[in-house]
Amino acid sequence: MLLTIFLALVTVFIYAIIQYYRYVARYPKGPTPLPFIGNHGELDFVRQHVGFERLSKDFDGxxxxxxxxxxxxxxDFQxxxxxxxxxGDDYIGRPKNRMFDMFEFAPNGGVINSVGDNWREQRRAALSILRDFGMGKNVQETLVQSAVADMLxxxxxxxxRSNVDLHWPIQVMVVNVINEIMFGFRHKYSESGPLLKFLIARIFGSKLMFVGMSLPFLVDLPFIGWHVQRFIIDNIDRAMLNYSTDDEPSCFAQAYKQRMLTNKALDEPNLYANCSDFFLAGVETTMTTLRWAMMFMAKHEDVQARLRREIHAVVGTNRLxxxxxxxxxxxxxxxxxxxQRFGNVLSNNVYRETGHTIPAGTVVNADLHHVMAHDPFFIDPEKFSPERYITDDGKSLRKELIERTIPFSIGKRACAGESLAKVELVLCLAAMVQHYRILPCVGAEIDLEPIxxxxxxxxxxxxxxxxxF
Known part of the structure; x- marks a missing residue:
């Protein structure tokens, strides 16, 4: 009897393994997974780019x-x-991760993680409103210049200034740009408030956030989601104070509220969801890229000196x-x-979901980090060398390299805030180098090993x- 049960269990186990590898065979080839647990033990969930690099190096693209x-x-870029x-239409889905539920004000809300008709409608409306409040207009430049002037x-x-932490000034500058667009006000450096500090120190850098991404059931524990939602709610309440939809809107939140009167796809939960999406996405990546920029300037003083000579020659010192x-x-x-290439801040792209060629519903990851760090078009990619982008005439840039510099991703799910981020990066970096020499502290060296x-x-x-000067 026991032998019969044992043989039955072995048969079922062998059958399950055969079925598992038939399932595996439906997908593009990759490192051989173990039955049922896959390649999970071979991944580096903290340094995701390192884990994916190791596992995918023997496969072509x-x-x-x-x-x-x-x-x-x-x-592979191509x-x-x-x-x-x-x-593009086959890769516009988003996989569902319960970790993101705690940032959502509505199921399938906002623009980052929503899908289908609501994603199309929310993105269309959001981009239209954002264009009205700075994105793609001279207002955007003026707004960023004003925030940079406050930082300076x-x-x-x-x-x-012998031992300066630039994290906080850069953080407030970037927050003020997106805050003024979204909510119509900015923070003073002396009165930024404890919640703003909490958002950056505890959420954007939170290990609990990362754990929740890997173990979504932990979102049932109330550790950070409430704080994000409270921050967005408070800012929208402030924007709506004394505002009437008969008035001319002065920020994204007010404009969205006004459009709710004529567009049934726009509602209160999606207002909060959109503001949350644009705030969280618009702050962290830009802020971190600018922090990298300051570290690179301090590490490569020759690059900084050449950059300053160009800025002083063209702009001078009397204006930004x-x-x-x-x-x-x-x-x-x-x-x-x-x-952006050398200091690419995303170790992993925001996942997409496909329903074409590859089985429907499959998660797809475009390794933007690998493209910018290892694409053969970038000669000596491990070196920080702005010169690589400049053509032999010294006046224009190499289009084939620009095309492969894709920190905002590409296609229909590319970052909606790309144009604003680019303005912030160029105007902040140029103004900082114009006004200051950024140097290591006495007796210290700049460490470029990332966290x-x-x-x-x-x-x-x-x-x-x-x-x-």
């Missing part, structure tokens, strides 16, 4: 990694372009750099591109600032 559910991993642009004033008021100056500042543009936790961040380290 595309492979499947089982975590234990399948993730089709795209690591493959990513073919998927997200040539066949804050730095100028420092009595001792403008977007129009870019036409005469190829090295500045090259520095911003190299900062990996979903977003690749520079280690907390101070710099020395010296007036440049």
């Amino acid at each position: 595309i492979c499947t990694v089982f975590t234990p559910s399948p993730i089709v991993h795209l690591r 493959v990513i372009k073919e998927a997200f642009i040539d066949n 004033e804050h730095l100028d008021e420092m009595k001792d 750099p403008s977007l129009n100056d870019q036409n005469n500042m190829p090295y500045t543009r090259a520095c911003v591109l190299e900062v 990996a936790l979903g977003i690749l961040k520079p280690k907390d380290q101070n710099v020395r600032l010296e007036k440049a």
Whole structure:
């Protein structure tokens, strides 16, 4: 009897393994997964880019990694372009992760993680409103310049600039830009409030956030989601104070509220969801990229000196750099591109979901980090070298390299805030180098080894600032 039961169990087990590998065979080839647990034990969930790099290196542009559910991993630029642009409609879905539920004000709400008709409607309306409040207009440039001027004033008021933590000034500058667009007000450096500090220190850098991404059942524990929602609610309440839909709106929240009167697809939960999406996405990546930019300048003083010479020659010292100056500042543009390439902050792209060729519902990851770190078009990619983007005439940039510099992703799910982020990066970096020499603190060296936790961040380290004129 026992032998019969044992043989039956072995038969069922063998049958299950056979069925499992038949299931595996439906996907593009990749590292051989173990039955039922996949490649889970081979992944590095903290340094995700390292784990995917190791597992996919023996496969040409595309492979499947089982975590234990399948993730089709795209690591070649042409493959990513073919998927997200040539066949863009087949890669616009989003997989569902319960971790994101705690940031959502409505099921399938907002623009980042929503899908289907609601995603199309919310994205269309949001981009239209954002264009009205700065994105794609001169208002955007003026807004960023004003926020940068406030940051420079804050730095100028420092009595001792020999040991400066730039994290906080950059953070407030970036928050103020998106805050003014979304809610119509900005924070003062002296009155930024404990909740704003909490958002950055406890959420954007939270290990609990990362754990929740890997173990979604933990979202049932009330550890951070409430704080994000409370922050957005408070800001929208402030924006709506004394506002009537008969008035001319002065920010995104008010404009969305007004459009709710004529568009049934727009409602209160999606208002909160959109504001949450744009705030969270618009702050962390831009802020971290600018922090990397300051570290790169301090580490590569020759690059910084060349950049400053160009800025002073074109802009001078009596005004802040403008977007129009870019036409005469190829090295500045090259520095911003190299900062985005070399300091790519996303160790892993936001996942998409497909229903074409690959089985429907499969999670797809475009490895933007690998493209910018290892694409053969980037000669000596491990070196920080803005010169790589400049053509032999010294006046224009290499289009084939710009095309492969894709920190905002590509296709229909590319970052909706790309244009604003680009303005912030170029105007902030140029103004900082125009006004200050950014140097290591005396006796210290700049450490460029990133802290990996979903977003690749520079280690907390101070710099020395010296007036440049």
